[in-house]
Amino acid sequence: MEKIQLKHTLPNVFMARADIHSDIWLQEVEFEKDKLYLVEANSGTGKSSLCSFIYGYRQDYQGEILFDEQSTRNFSVKQWVDIRKKHFSLLWQELRMFPELTAMENVEIKNKLTGMMGFQKKKTIVEWFEQLGIADKMDSKMGKMSFGQQQRVALIRSLCQPFDFIFVDEPISHLDDTNSEIMGRLLTAEAKRQGAGIIATSIGKHIELNYDKVFRL
């Protein structure tokens, strides 16, 4: 997939509002593969909604979202599954990890989805754990880890699939600057390797990357 277009998109809940001043809502916006975007927002401006509209698990919006000129309104279940498996990766603000599984299992359950042996090599995954300083937590239950640690595991998981675009929804909300910097490095390296675009969101502290464009939501 080469580009994502938003045409006059607006969440249904904002319809009653008259004063929408946004770089994204009700505008024509284009995200291209291979570029870095930052979406800055205040709380309650629909940042997570944006992610869920593009990722196809909410449809309560007006206007259109197009992938490579094709409207996503009537995408089939199969198409969305394919997109989530091979084209989009999303690091949720609320992480969506499985507390019953260990950190490694949480990564594996995604990694094994594409490719029998896994999309990323086990060695690479272990290296990422080490770089992010949570190598000792690999076999700990997710539920027993702090949010900041979970955030780092979630990043690793989001890198364990092929993608054209990766969305990171407030990825560093619970991280110190050192870890944020490491995270940014891993993210850009993998995106570059895959030739993918990055779309990051933040409500203040944002991950430091060389953004091509910054939107105000």
Add this chain to the structure above:
Amino acid sequence: MKLVWKLLRQHISIPQFLGFFFANLVGVVIILLGVQFYNDIQAVYNGEDSFMKADYLIVNKKIGAMNTIAGKSNAFTDGEIDEFKSQGFVEKLGAFTPSSFDVRASFNIEGFTNFSTDMFFESVPDEFVDVASDEWKYDEGSTDIPIILPKNYLDLYNFGYAQGKGLPKLSEGILGAMKLKVRIAGNGKQGDFDGKIVGFSSRLNTILVPESFMQWANKEYSNGISSKEPTRLIMEVDNPTDDAITSYLQDNNYETDEDKLDASKTTFMLRVIVSIVMAIGLVISILSFYILMLSVFLLVQKNSSKLENLLLIGYSPAKVSMPYQALTVGLNVLVLILALVILFAVRSIYLGMFESFFPDLVAPSVLPSIIVGVVLLIVVSIFNIIAVHNKVMSIWKRKD
């Protein structure tokens, strides 16, 4: 998939599934046992006569002294047959066709005796004769004729004739292997045939040959004397307990063998009882199916956030549904296997009891109950699979 299962098996309630398992087991065992028992008991009732089903009745006109004196025929006219056919209780009606030629049969038991006797043939439409169709047929030009003899004949020989003369007793099996020499004469022609006894009937007091042979022989050897009108009718009724049958027969001065009507009534009642029992089994099964569906729904509900997350990270609804579908189908298969084991165990007990009453009993096949079980399994499993899939799809669509 191992990790997915590790996730999704959370919150599985063993007691709930055990509850379903045993409830469904009871239901399926009752249904299968009903089917099997009915088949087996049917075999007991029909066992004494494997050529005629118990619910066939043979009807003839009463022969009174007045009829003979008045020279009144005891044959059924076409009008009477048509009227009979139009009665509501009649499912099928067929006429006995008598032979209009001379038959002489001889029978040779090597070194012992040589019977020879005049006799007659009759035929009924083939659909009323329950013999494999390749045995019960006559090909024109062939000299082989299949024959069904009344069981009384064998008894007369074994307990009367052979006893008195010190001749060997004959079983049905030995006779079946022997040939009856049949000479047919009439219309200035005669022909020799080999009669092959395919069985003995205790229901029919006549010597039965295939209808195709009868038609051919009547055409070929008929001397044109005897009437073509049948004197006996054979019929199948839908409900032998129907009072209309008895009153119609009485009103028209027809008669049928009462005890056969009784036997028919017994099998009919048996069928009703077995149907009720099976219906109860079915209700239990349906209720247990609800237990299963409720537990699965509860499980899906409890694990809905996990299911949702799996769907969001790229697992397809089919892949996410699979573990629960496999779980329910697996349980159903287990229930069926155990139910069949129980069925065979129970059956061997009651068959043992039957055998002491009816030593000749050939137990019928268990295939019908296995088929019923498998059909039940498939239907229930399809419902399970669809229900789980719909439930997962509702999570996909975020309806809950």
